[in-house]
Amino acid sequence: MTRRPGIDEVARLAGVSKSTVSRVLNGAPHVSARAREAVRRAVMQLDYSPNQAARSLAGHRAHAIALVVSEPSGRVLADPFFAGVMRGVHAELAGHRTQLVLMMSQPGDVGSYLTSGHVDGALVISLHGHDPLLSLLHDNGLPVVAGGRPLAGGPVPYVDSDNFTGAVEATQHLVSLGCERIGTIAGPADMAVGLDRLSGWRRAMSGRRTDLVVHADFTPEGGAAAMTSLLAREPELDAVFVAADIMALGALQVLHAAGRRVPDDVAVVGFDDSVPAVPPLTTVKQDVEKFGRMLTWRLLAEIEGEEGLPPSVLLPTSLVLRTSA
Amino acid sequence: MTRRPGIDEVARLAGVSKSTVSRVLNGAPHVSARAREAVRRAVMQLDYSPNQAARSLAGHRAHAIALVVSEPSGRVLADPFFAGVMRGVHAELAGHRTQLVLMMSQPGDVGSYLTSGHVDGALVISLHGHDPLLSLLHDNGLPVVAGGRPLAGGPVPYVDSDNFTGAVEATQHLVSLGCERIGTIAGPADMAVGLDRLSGWRRAMSGRRTDLVVHADFTPEGGAAAMTSLLAREPELDAVFVAADIMALGALQVLHAAGRRVPDDVAVVGFDDSVPAVPPLTTVKQDVEKFGRMLTWRLLAEIEGEEGLPPSVLLPTSLVLRTSA
């Protein structure tokens, strides 16, 4: 590896000082067009790329943000929801000269790592229960935005989908179909996304039987187990609202194996619009890429110290009718 | 944000010099047990965490590796294969005090960024065609390991699944079932993973009709389109080897919509064992998490300058029999 050129080499070649090169690189004002052009050419010619470590050290900015997956299992990585969010994060980051550092929260060390100036801010996703991580970061003055409403509340801004309304619409659709015994495979009871979708189902079910609830963990296996138990509890079940397409995949397998036709015997509505299934799922669509973009935009704005930012953002959902209900 | 303690504060509290603290932090030899313990306590007490930027700058090590997704669309992010790999990468990285920086290759800038000492090495995944990225990095002396055999060959070590053998087994299974008109939905023609699985199919089909090939792009939509065109070309089709479960999902939808029963009318074998489907897919299983771990282990070993490393690794696959064939 040939030694990389430094900023002073660029400066020498361009016939200006280090300071001027630095200004050009950082888009600072007060640089003549001539100097700017000379630097640009020198950079090109030397294929210069500034040393990130030195920039961070001198500039007190890490030029990086963390995406913290607050879940040891890494389950969320396999979730199409996460993939979409990540695409959005990347899209928003493009052009910001900011790197994305991925972390999986092993309770304990992550907090102090993050608050030590290694990143300029953090996106925390898949938050469970009353995880103290968020307040830890916030109290240390690190800009943070949560992906999904934190169950514990608190001052940390968040971006979330309108899970409640989405669930209401999904369930109302099942009701309007004339279904009588409508169950739900809910998300984890320690996540807002799980509770909000369940609340939506409850709301739309008001006046009806609301005991057909099984919580699962946003995995296909969890969905399958939940479906099995729902079927055991109510063999006459004729509809189910599944709080995530990924769980619906498992549920669909169980229904198929049990000889129940979908939608004729059991109508199914999912959430996320993230996976193709047989039969194609009627589901609540959310724009996950936008979710990721909003999250990132919000964090970058926070880092830049912008004023008058909305505390939180709720993204709309919409029901997509297909075959399963 | 209260000012973070520096290494000299730790040194003062522990009653030793900066150098000694540094040695303890980096696990260097020649430190007395007494000093080591004193430093450990001071670190604890101050909740000290070293400044990464300064470490990198002074130590000429970034303490980070990049995971480069060589695909602008970000398609691969949504692939369960990628999720598994990422879990493996993380697992292997744990305990190595090394961060994971995620990059999506926008041809051009990535190369010079990576070779500028911002990371100690790179994992390049989802390589298409004769992408010059790999040789660019390698020629600049950056440790690199490819995830999936690079089509262009070259000296870069890689980790891959035994796609050829997997495809042979999958196809042989269809043949042994007595299927007559066996098609394949192959992966992209500019990726080794696509070509190798296709070669496997061809090999197992020797002596038979091998024109029923449609390439697709590892997405459900691509799989659906390919299935449609296959069906149009050969309505009597009675089996299909789909080079990825994620594409099989789309294919299954098309078969279902066309009124073809699986496996009675058309037998389907997938690859990856990554998604639950209706009916459950007979598929070629690969251990993606191990894939990620191997990749990372290999890269870290390369960075450490270990000798006698295997040039490349081929992971075994196995056929999992379920309902679809």
Place this chain on the structure above:
DNA sequence: CGGGTTTCTGGGAGCGCTCCCAGAAGTTTC
């Protein structure tokens, strides 16, 4: 056309570590 203002520029301190070097302390060997 002189004083103010604004735009541009270079010099150089210092960010918080690592790592080389040289010296102190402790251990072995004949």
Place this chain on the structure above:
DNA sequence: GAAACTTCTGGGAGCGCTCCCAGAAACCCG
């Protein structure tokens, strides 16, 4: 008991930038 190690320790240069400061150059107005 002196020489020859080995183990431990502190001092301090320097990694490659950013950013503050002060001075030079250009511009503006009455």
